[in-house]
Amino acid sequence: MHHNSQSSSSAYIRSPKDENMAPIASTKHRTASVGHVPPTHPRVALSDVTNIVATNSNNNSISKPKAAPVRERSDSVVILEEERPAVQSAARRKETDHNDMLMSRAQEETVDEDYEESDDDEGEDQEPLLLQHYASDTAVWEHAFKTYYRTTLDPNDDDVYDVVMVAELANEIFEYMRRLEELYKPDPYYMDKQPELRWSFRSTLIDWVVQVHEKFQLLPETLYLCINIVDRYLCKEIVPVNKFQLVGAASLFIAAKYEEINCPTIKDFVYMSENCYSREDLLDAERTILNGLKFELGWPGPMSFLRRISKADDYEHDTRTLAKYLLESTIMDNRLVSAQPSWLAAGAYFLSKVILGQNQWSLAHVYYSNYTQEQVLPLATIILENCRYASKRHNAIWRKYSSRRYLHSSQVVAKWITLAEHRVDRSRLKKNASAWDNKSTERKEYIATLHTKL
Numbered sequence: 210m211h212h213n214s215q216s217s218s219s220a221y222i223r224s225p226k227d228e229n230m231a232p233i234a235s236t237k238h239r240t241a242s243v244g245h246v247p248p249t250h251p252r253v254a255l256s257d258v259t260n261i262v263a264t265n266s267n268n269n270s271i272s273k274p275k276a277a278p279v280r281e282r283s284d285s286v287v288i289l290e291e292e293r294p295a296v297q298s299a300a301r302r303k304e305t306d307h308n309d310m311l312m313s314r315a316q317e318e319t320v321d322e323d324y325e326e327s328d329d330d331e332g333e334d335q336e337p338l339l340l341q342h343y344a345s346d347t348a349v350w351e352h353a354f355k356t357y358y359r360t361t362l363d364p365n366d367d368d369v370y371d372v373v374m375v376a377e378l379a380n381e382i383f384e385y386m387r388r389l390e391e392l393y394k395p396d397p398y399y400m401d402k403q404p405e406l407r408w409s410f411r412s413t414l415i416d417w418v419v420q421v422h423e424k425f426q427l428l429p430e431t432l433y434l435c436i437n438i439v440d441r442y443l444c445k446e447i448v449p450v451n452k453f454q455l456v457g458a459a460s461l462f463i464a465a466k467y468e469e470i471n472c473p474t475i476k477d478f479v480y481m482s483e484n485c486y487s488r489e490d491l492l493d494a495e496r497t498i499l500n501g502l503k504f505e506l507g508w509p510g511p512m513s514f515l516r517r518i519s520k521a522d523d524y525e526h527d528t529r530t531l532a533k534y535l536l537e538s539t540i541m542d543n544r545l546v547s548a549q550p551s552w553l554a555a556g557a558y559f560l561s562k563v564i565l566g567q568n569q570w571s572l573a574h575v576y577y578s579n580y581t582q583e584q585v586l587p588l589a590t591i592i593l594e595n596c597r598y599a600s601k602r603h604n605a606i607w608r609k610y611s612s613r614r615y616l617h618s619s620q621v622v623a624k625w626i627t628l629a630e631h632r633v634d635r636s637r638l639k640k641n642a643s644a645w646d647n648k649s650t651e652r653k654e655y656i657a658t659l660h661t662k663l
Contacts, residue, residue, distance in 0.1 A: 271452040271459075271494050337397035338544045338591055340552055343583050353576040368520070383517060386509035387579070390549050393508040395440035397547035403443060405450040408543040414439070414457045415541055419605040421458075421481045425473045427465055429533065433510035433550070434464040436540050438498065441508075445501050452494075455486050459494035467506050511536055511550035511557075514578070518558045521573035527616065532561035534610040534618035535592050541603045542595055548588070555580040556588030563589070564625045596622050 358380075368374040375382070400408055415436060422432045438460040442448075448456055458478050465472045475488050486494075515536060519529045536557035539545045545553065555578040559570055570582040578585075599607040599619060610619040 271446075271448055271455055271497055335544050337547055338588065339547075340549065340584060341587070343581070346581050346584065349572075349575055349581045350579075353572040356572050357576040379517075383514075386513065387549075387551060389507060389509050390551060393437065393441065393505065394547050394549070395437070396444045397543075399440070399444040399546075400543070403447060406443070406448065406453060410450065410453060411439075411543065412541050414453060416603070416605045417454070418457050418461055419537075419603075419609065421461060421478075423605075423609050424481070425465070425477065427473075428468050429512050429537070430510050431461070431464045431468040432537070433512065433540070434468060434506065434508060435461040437508045437510070438463060438502065438506070440546055442498050442501055454482060455490060455494050456498065458482050458486065459491055459498055462491060463495055463498060463506070509550060511554040514551040514554035515558060518554055518574060518578045521571065521577045522567075528558070528561050528565055528567065530616050531564060531618045531621060532557045534606070534615065534622065535560050535596065537606050537610070538592060538595050538599070538603045541606070542591065544591065545588075551578065552580060552585070552588060554578070556585045556592060559585045560589040560592055564622060593626070597626050599623065 362369045362376055366376060368376040368379070400406060400411070418435060419432065422435070435457075439457055442456060442460070458481070462473075462475070462478050475491055478491055479486065479488055515529065515532060516524070519525060519532075522528055532554075536553060539548070539553050539557070555574075558578070559574075559582070562568065562570070570585070575581055595602045596619075599622075607619045609615070611617055
């Protein structure tokens with residue numbers, strides 16, 4: 210099921226303000242730019258995790274670990290910024306240097322001098338965050354439903370006159386999507402069944418996928434579908450570590466063909482994997498993954514739900530753009546692997562409103578999101594905690610959303626956290642910092658304090 214918010218007539222002309230549709234580049238130009246002057250010595254992305262290459266490379270299976278001896282490469286992790294063409298405009302170089310400087314300053318301000326994150330915070334053994342239901346939820350839902358539900362179309366609603374929004378079917382569509390998100394939900398404990406993988410490997414893979422996704426200028430839906438494909442496939446099959454990056458590349462290739470109008474070629478993906486995998490490897494992995502998932506790709510990503518929630522604020526641009534950064538940061542946290550996309554969208558949008566000083570979660574937000582404030586607050590707390598240590602939790606995403614294209618959203622969040630910390634009583638800050646490493650409950654209480662003190 211394809212969830213696009215743009216009509217076919219507008220697909221080739223996109224406004225810079227439309228943050229949900231990436232600009233379409235010519236396939237010819239894209240291929241030429243990506244494949245121009247390959248590295249003299251191919252360096253493999255994610256070499257610290259996935260590039261343990263078996264000596265017998267003829268076996269392309271990604272579902273069975275190999276018994277043959279393995280040889281580990283010593284190449285370092287490749288940052289895609291280095292793979293861009295050597296000739297750049299002065300303005301582009303200046304913007305990149307400016308963003309790096311801002312990121313460095315913001316990170317230094319965000320992290321407390323006396324605090325060092327412990328190894329336990331890597332999230333290897335943390336329990337998944339589950340949606341909770343409270344006694345007051347039913348009454349709030351019923352009140353919101355009676356207030357905003359319409360059996361006939363409202364002539365004052367602009368969506369009625371937009372054929373893409375299909376206002377007359379919106380309620381039925383999102384009800385169906387909520388059933389699908391439960392149907393295609395990954396097992397939050399699937400990593401226990403993977404003998405060669407760890408959650409930290411997944412984080413490194415996603416970091417690389419985010420960079421490739423940004424390099425190709427793909428849609429947000431493509432990224433989220435890719436992560437869902439990876440998680441669902443790992444729930445079903447055992448993947449050796451030397452094929453983990455291949456699973457990620459093939460999943461992004463599948464998601465791009467499902468969501469995009471102009472999809473990157475196999476040659477592009479082979480180049481981005483530093484020629485560690487061949488064209489045949491990618492095609493074989495694609496077939497294996499699709500067969501493993503029984504070609505069920507109709508998972509409803511969080512972007513559709515985010516657009517739905519933003520209707521409560523008349524699709525306000527700044528709030529939704531900031532929410533996109535907060536939402537994308539959730540893909541790195543293994544505690545949120547099985548979280549419903551609609552819940553993730555609601556939590557990100559709620560936190561975005563708090564950061565921008567719009568602290569009201571009204572009945573309209575409850576109606577369009579289907580979640581009360583009590584339900585999204587624990588999720589917003591987790592997202593805020595991850596953003597406090599963005600350089601460690603999601604560095605590639607932080608850099609991506611530091612750009613002007615995304616209104617410097619990650620810098621806005623870093624600055625807000627810094628100002629919030631200054632408002633917290635210093636004695637309480639020092640007390641929590643000393644107990645931070647060993648007490649997860651105090652970490653959450655500390656983050657919650659930042660919110661309540663504002």
